[in-house]
Amino acid sequence: MEISEWKEQILTERDQKDTFFDGHLQSPLPFDERRNFKGLNYYPPDPDYRLELQLQKHKEKEILKVEIKKEDLLQEKVYVI
Numbered sequence: 020m021e022i023s024e025w026k027e028q029i030l031t032e033r034d035q036k037d038t039f040f041d042g043h044l045q046s047p048l049p050f051d052e053r054r055n056f057k058g059l060n061y062y063p064p065d066p067d068y069r070l071e072l073q074l075q076k077h078k079e080k081e082i083l084k085v086e087i088k089k090e091d092l093l094q095e096k097v098y099v100i
Contacts, residue, residue, distance in 0.1 A: 020071075026064045033061055 020028075037058040040046050048056060083098045 022066050022069075025066070025069060029064045033059070 037056075040048055040059070041053055041056050046053065081100050083100050085096045085098070087094045087096060
């Protein structure tokens with residue numbers, strides 16, 4: 020991925036996060052604080068902190084099951100670690 024494309028992707032993701040914080044029902048911000056929310060403070064994207072690497076699968080895998088209870092709903096999430 021080119022540097023310009025990488026920067027644009029970061030800026031787009033930041034904008035999406037700010038939009039989520041500002042108006043989504045599951046925003047971590049209390050409702051009365053959202054009207055003054057101007058976005059999070061970010062450092063400018065710096066290519067010196069950019070890493071490109073190749074991921075490798077481990078031969079031995081474990082299954083991790085996590086139960087999440089929210090109100091009366093019980094969900095099970097399964098992760099391969």
